[in-house]
Amino acid sequence: MYGIDGHFKRYSGKEPIDKGWNSKARLVTKGLQDVYVTDEHGCMLYRKPVGAGDALSSHVLDVAQALREGGGEGPRIVVAFDRGGFAFEVLNQLDQEGFGYITYVPAKVNMPDLDRVAPEDDGIGAGEWQDRKSTRLNSSHTDISRMPSSA
Numbered sequence: 001m002y003g004i005d006g007h008f009k010r011y012s013g014k015e016p017i018d019k020g021w022n023s024k025a026r027l028v029t030k031g032l033q034d035v036y037v038t039d040e041h042g043c044m045l046y047r048k049p050v051g052a053g054d055a056l057s058s059h060v061l062d063v064a065q066a067l068r069e070g071g072g073e074g075p076r077i078v079v080a081f082d083r084g085g086f087a088f089e090v091l092n093q094l095d096q097e098g099f100g101y102i103t104y105v106p107a108k109v110n111m112p113d114l115d116r117v118a119p120e121d122d123g124i125g126a127g128e129w130q131d132r133k134s135t136r137l138n139s140s141h142t143d144i145s146r147m148p149s150s151a
Helices: 060-069 088-096 132-136
Strands: 002-010 019-022 027-038 044-050 078-081 100-105 125-129 141-146
Touching: 002 019, 002 060, 027 060, 060 078, 060 088, 088 100
Parallel strands: 002 078, 078 100
Antiparallel strands: 002 027, 019 027, 027 044, 100 141, 125 141
16 A cells, blocks of 8 residues: 655745645645655655646556556555545546555545445445544545455
8 A cells, every 4th residue: 555645845935936735824825746655654655746736636646557667566556645636537547447545535525325336345435534634624524445356
């Protein structure tokens, strides 16, 4: 399993530079952004510089493919990412290419009842999850994982 996460660094210099979402300041500021990839122990494997305003979801599939090309842990690669990486198109592409995934679903997304649409033996599951940050922000997220039974 690999973690994929975006990290924004604020820039306060005078050079012209792109703007992106600064989650600490909760506003758009000048800065740089990287996508970090970690292993199951939380150790960083590599850093990918990306555009300051890029959504994490626009890089999830590329990172998963790079892990596969780099000889990731066996035939099944599972990636985990937060709500910044959530997009139905990305989940569908990951599934089509044989990747497993674990993600958070933003509270504003209407999800089908997975118990009704997914067979039990497919390994699809959903559960309510409230992390420390979400509780502080007075919101909750549902986590979704998809790991076909062939994993």
